[in-house]
Amino acid sequence: MARVKSIGAPADGRSTRWAQHRERRRAEFVxxxxxxxxxxxxxxxxxxxxxxxxxxxPKLYRYFDGKADLHRAVAERAVELFDAELEPLWxxxxxxxxxxxxVVGRSLDWIGEHANLYRYLQRDVGSTGVYDRGRSALRxxxxxxxxxxxxxxxxxxxxxxxxxxxxxxxxxxTVDQWLADPSGFGRDELTEELVRWIxxxxxxxxxxxxxxIDPEQVVIAGS
Amino acid sequence: MARVKSIGAPADGRSTRWAQHRERRRAEFVxxxxxxxxxxxxxxxxxxxxxxxxxxxPKLYRYFDGKADLHRAVAERAVELFDAELEPLWxxxxxxxxxxxxVVGRSLDWIGEHANLYRYLQRDVGSTGVYDRGRSALRxxxxxxxxxxxxxxxxxxxxxxxxxxxxxxxxxxTVDQWLADPSGFGRDELTEELVRWIxxxxxxxxxxxxxxIDPEQVVIAGS
Numbered sequence: 315m316a317r318v319k320s321i322g323a324p325a326d327g328r329s330t331r332w333a334q335h336r337e338r339r340r341a342e343f344v345x346x347x348x349x350x351x352x353x354x355x356x357x358x359x360x361x362x363x364x365x366x367x368x369x370x371x372p373k374l375y376r377y378f379d380g381k382a383d384l385h386r387a388v389a390e391r392a393v394e395l396f397d398a399e400l401e402p403l404w405x406x407x408x409x410x411x412x413x414x415x416x417v418v419g420r421s422l423d424w425i426g427e428h429a430n431l432y433r434y435l436q437r438d439v440g441s442t443g444v445y446d447r448g449r450s451a452l453r454x455x456x457x458x459x460x461x462x463x464x465x466x467x468x469x470x471x472x473x474x475x476x477x478x479x480x481x482x483x484x485x486x487x488t489v490d491q492w493l494a495d496p497s498g499f500g501r502d503e504l505t506e507e508l509v510r511w512i513x514x515x516x517x518x519x520x521x522x523x524x525x526x527i528d529p530e531q532v533v534i535a536g537s
Numbered sequence: 538m539a540r541v542k543s544i545g546a547p548a549d550g551r552s553t554r555w556a557q558h559r560e561r562r563r564a565e566f567v568x569x570x571x572x573x574x575x576x577x578x579x580x581x582x583x584x585x586x587x588x589x590x591x592x593x594x595p596k597l598y599r600y601f602d603g604k605a606d607l608h609r610a611v612a613e614r615a616v617e618l619f620d621a622e623l624e625p626l627w628x629x630x631x632x633x634x635x636x637x638x639x640v641v642g643r644s645l646d647w648i649g650e651h652a653n654l655y656r657y658l659q660r661d662v663g664s665t666g667v668y669d670r671g672r673s674a675l676r677x678x679x680x681x682x683x684x685x686x687x688x689x690x691x692x693x694x695x696x697x698x699x700x701x702x703x704x705x706x707x708x709x710x711t712v713d714q715w716l717a718d719p720s721g722f723g724r725d726e727l728t729e730e731l732v733r734w735i736x737x738x739x740x741x742x743x744x745x746x747x748x749x750i751d752p753e754q755v756v757i758a759g760s
Binding site: 470471472473476477479480481482483484485486487488491492497498499504507508510511513514515517518519522 | 693694695696699700702703704705706707708709710711714715720721722727730731733734736737738740741742745
């Protein structure tokens with residue numbers, strides 16, 4: 315630190331530049347790692363990631379604290395990309411059936427296009443917790459949507475929260491099985507099937523409270 | 538071996554007795570481990586398992602090939618017990634709504650009474666695969682039941698298989714969340730809610746195929 319000061323460059327300027335450089339390189343390496351996962355599958359070797367990044371393997375570890383840190387960074391980026399894929403839908407003011415169809419369809423598209431990355435992410439369950447946090451974020455969005463209908467329906471909050479969690483589990487289990495064995499279902503057919511299941515539950519819930527949800531009627535949150 | 542033969546006892550008689558002894562001791566230690574898990578939680582220490590078994594810790598490892606082997610044995614036993622809890626229901630000839638209520642209710646009871654064991658079992662996801670095998674067994678049973686209605690409904694096999702997988706995911710996600718935060722729901726209320734959700738999907742599926750399933754009408758598999 316003394317030497318840095320003696321040549322006139324403020325220490326924090328240097329360290330800021332290094333931090334920025336480090337962040338940029340990490341992001342580049344994470345992108346490369348994602349390409350390597352897509353190509354080689356969830357059991358991708360660090361060597362293959364280094365090759366995709368165009369650097370020798372030890373260089374990777376100047377930017378990541380070991381394999382787990384690299385894995386976590388890739389998982390976090392994958393969750394970010396998935397969230398970004400769905401983000402516009404939550405605020406699009408879609409009628410309920412269209413919203414369900416949009417969220418299910420885009421999730422299926424993203425997972426179908428990034429099947430290896432999704433499997434890589436799932437390996438993470440119970441270790442870094444990134445997958446669980448990603449699922450929690452998705453649940454929160456679904457809870458927000460269901461909450462927008464709650465007042466109209468008159469169902470208790472804990473029921474609709476539980477339902478949102480259950481619906482995410484319903485879709486997740488079905489999609490995981492579909493990825494493992496996609497025979498039978500095309501993407502569109504599976505989407506329509508999932509939309510029907512979800513809609514059957516939602517409309518039954520409304521009916522029980524003496525309300526009919528209009529599938530084409532937009533409900534604005536908080537209105 | 539030569540010494541064994543020289544004293545006149547057949548080697549295979551001895552090894553059979555040893556194998557039987559070993560199996561019995563393993564079973565006793567697994568029972569003790571399960572008590573220790575229930576008492577101390579999913580992060581139970583091997584020391585606490587040894588205490589519950591009333592033996593010094595090294596003695597445990599004369600019967601198990603390390604911690605992973607003990608963990609796998611406990612997980613397998615837990616899945617066996619859970620399966621045994623549900624087993625009578627699959628063949629009881631119950632009307633469909635009663636069957637759904639029975640399976641959901643008994644699952645909730647078992648998981649509620651063995652919450653620490655269930656959490657311990659879930660830690661196993663992706664390691665020994667016992668939890669995944671247990672879930673597959675449950676899915677197969679649900680598929681069997683749904684298959685019994687398939688001919689009547691006229692839905693394609695891959696749809697009803699996917700639905701069975703999805704329903705298990707729906708219940709699993711909801712119950713896991715309920716265990717983490719049971720506020721709001723009582724056991725009976727959660728059971729009824731889950732039964733409604735499942736029933737809403739099943740009756741919608743039947744309706745789409747122009748069939749009304751009578752919730753009180755027993756369908757015998759294969760009939």
